[in-house]
Amino acid sequence: MYLPRFAFEKPTSLKEASSLLTEKAVKSTLLAGGTDLLPRMKYGVADPERLISLKGLGVSAPKVLPEGDLILDGASTLASVALSPEVAENAPLLAAAAGRVATREIRNVATLAGNLCQDTRCLYFNQRHTFQFVEPCFKRGGDFCYFIPKGKKCWAVYMSDTAPALICLGAKIQVEGDGAGALLDLEALYSGDSLHPLTIGSDTIISGIRVPPTGGTRGWAFSKLTLREGMEFGALNIAVLLETGKDPGTCTRARIAVGAVSPAPVRALKSEGLLVGGPFSPALLAEAARQVAEEVTVIPHHGYSKWYLTRALEVEALNALTRAVNQLTGGR
Amino acid sequence: MRTKPSKRLLELTINGETYELAVEPQETLSEVLRNRIGLTGVKEGCGTGECGSCTVLVEGEPVLGCLLLAVECERKRVETIEGQAEEGVLTPVQQAFLEKGAVQCGFCTPGMVLASTALLKRRPNPSEEEIQEALEGHLCRCTGYNKIMEAVLHAASSAADKR
Ligand SMILES: Cc1cc2nc3c(=O)[nH]c(=O)nc-3n(C[C@H](O)[C@H](O)[C@H](O)COP(=O)(O)OP(=O)(O)OC[C@H]3O[C@@H](n4cnc5c(N)ncnc54)[C@H](O)[C@@H]3O)c2cc1C
Ligand code: SF4
Ligand code: FES
Ligand code: FES
Numbered sequence: 001m002y003l004p005r006f007a008f009e010k011p012t013s014l015k016e017a018s019s020l021l022t023e024k025a026v027k028s029t030l031l032a033g034g035t036d037l038l039p040r041m042k043y044g045v046a047d048p049e050r051l052i053s054l055k056g057l058g059v060s061a062p063k064v065l066p067e068g069d070l071i072l073d074g075a076s077t078l079a080s081v082a083l084s085p086e087v088a089e090n091a092p093l094l095a096a097a098a099g100r101v102a103t104r105e106i107r108n109v110a111t112l113a114g115n116l117c118q119d120t121r122c123l124y125f126n127q128r129h130t131f132q133f134v135e136p137c138f139k140r141g142g143d144f145c146y147f148i149p150k151g152k153k154c155w156a157v158y159m160s161d162t163a164p165a166l167i168c169l170g171a172k173i174q175v176e177g178d179g180a181g182a183l184l185d186l187e188a189l190y191s192g193d194s195l196h197p198l199t200i201g202s203d204t205i206i207s208g209i210r211v212p213p214t215g216g217t218r219g220w221a222f223s224k225l226t227l228r229e230g231m232e233f234g235a236l237n238i239a240v241l242l243e244t245g246k247d248p249g250t251c252t253r254a255r256i257a258v259g260a261v262s263p264a265p266v267r268a269l270k271s272e273g274l275l276v277g278g279p280f281s282p283a284l285l286a287e288a289a290r291q292v293a294e295e296v297t298v299i300p301h302h303g304y305s306k307w308y309l310t311r312a313l314e315v316e317a318l319n320a321l322t323r324a325v326n327q328l329t330g331g332r
Numbered sequence: 333m334r335t336k337p338s339k340r341l342l343e344l345t346i347n348g349e350t351y352e353l354a355v356e357p358q359e360t361l362s363e364v365l366r367n368r369i370g371l372t373g374v375k376e377g378c379g380t381g382e383c384g385s386c387t388v389l390v391e392g393e394p395v396l397g398c399l400l401l402a403v404e405c406e407r408k409r410v411e412t413i414e415g416q417a418e419e420g421v422l423t424p425v426q427q428a429f430l431e432k433g434a435v436q437c438g439f440c441t442p443g444m445v446l447a448s449t450a451l452l453k454r455r456p457n458p459s460e461e462e463i464q465e466a467l468e469g470h471l472c473r474c475t476g477y478n479k480i481m482e483a484v485l486h487a488a489s490s491a492a493d494k495r
Binding site for chain 1: 359381403447465466
């Protein structure tokens with residue numbers, strides 16, 4: 001499978017990269033690891049005229065500020081995030097999620113910002129209409145959907161494994177370009193629209209990710225459901241972060257984020273509300289897991305039915321909550 | 333307006349030898365290795381990151397040649413299966429693959445061998461789980477994977493015997 005032709009630039013500063021991206025005369029796209037973009041270009045879903053590589057900029061190692069914030073370079077590879085001692089110490093939930101993305105070969109080049117900015121997918125995503133289907137779907141600029149033929153929009157889902165983990169951690173992203181240097185809540189990056197899943201323009205660069213320190217004692221878990229383990233995209237994924245104060249049994253803050261089931265990662269706010277305050281009991285965890293499955297509306301995708309994904313979500317939520325609580329209370 | 337793509341001069345060290353090539357931006361590392369240098373041990377199966385057969389080592393780390401632009405590998409050290417055996421003497425990993433019947437049609441083998449070699453370099457005594465993790469991106473349609481697992485374990489233990 002060949003790539004279409006394109007022009008290529010490798011700027012050596014963020015400023016130069018920004019100004020190349022904003023040039024109106026030529027349709028440019030950022031290239032980080034390329035593991036999401038290059039397959040899309042091969043399938044014909046993306047067709048940039050020029051790629052702006054971030055490889056000339058260098059990558060700074062994760063560091064912890066005196067106030068406890070963990071600062072990550074957007075161009076850090078997922079392998080380096082998964083294996084970093086700073087990340088393991090300050091944000092083990094993120095390390096676990098980064099280590100579950102795809103395969104080692106992919107994690108060695110795929111970047112954290114690229115993972116957050118990946119496109120949405122569906123079962124028909126990689127079908128080239130030229131030989132398999134006659135009509136281009138919404139993703140390719142047509143006005144038809146193979147998944148829901150009577151539908152009026154695209155139903156593709158957002159698959160990132162690191163986004164739910166970072167959302168639980170209350171991460172912020174640093175954006176360059178429009179509003180240069182601004183810090184944005186990661187949750188605000190997602191529009192909920194399958195066709196245009198990100199709220200930032202294509203001329204914006206995510207230069208860094210900032211993870212605030214957790215207050216109190218934390219328990220966390222990341223679960224990703226796949227049928228064959230290994231390199232698969234998730235049928236669903238779920239990240240959980242629980243915090244307690246002095247009393248290890250009482251929850252002072254709860255965060256639950258679910259990925260791979262809708263066009264954006266979703267917080268389970270009602271379930272979080274159930275957990276805060278209450279002492280952790282098996283009955284409370286079961287109730288919170290039921291609530292997650294009730295409040296998160298799943299889109300069937302990649303052959304998984306809505307019924308299956310909803311049931312699986314409850315099971316995975318209970319599993320993740322139990323693991324997080326066991327960490328807090330020292331159980332296993 | 334489409335700007336005219338232009339060739340770039342690229343310096344690569346492949347299996348210890350330095351090459352200077354003019355490549356188009358859209359050429360992937362697998363294409364350059366196969367089509368320009370003639371290193372056809374780099375197999376291209378899917379072309380989209382899903383099979384692992386195009387795995388090569390860049391700076392000692394396994395990466396997918398089908399998803400890496402050659403222009404992004406400027407001055408990098410690339411290793412392919414052709415650079416493994418020295419003067420006809422197979423590496424311990426290659427030898428173990430042969431002895432344990434981990435090679436059938438051979439299409440996945442270069443990628444499997446290179447990923448296993450990189451694993452054993454960082455973990456000389458890997459657990460079965462670590463081997464699975466290192467090879468999870470490699471599809472084999474022939475062996476059923478057990479033989480490959482046995483081969484990597486065997487390569488690790490025969491290297492340990494020699495130490
Ligand atoms: C076989 C296979 C399996 C996969 N499995 C998974 C999986 O299990 N889980 C998962 O989450 N993903 C998976 N992926 C998707 C992809 O590999 C990852 O999301 C990866 O982290 C993308 O990062 P990248 O650096 O390669 O992004 P690129 O492909 O370089 O970029 C992706 C998008 O982000 C934009 N972008 C990149 N960097 C920035 C930046 N700094 N600022 C703004 N925009 C930017 C690019 O312009 C592009 O649109 C898989 C991919 C493949 C091919
Ligand atoms: S959900 Fe429909 S419109 Fe969207 S990518 Fe799939 S087939 Fe195309
Ligand atoms: S050819 Fe590169 S992963 Fe299949
Ligand atoms: S030996 Fe045939 S694909 Fe693995």
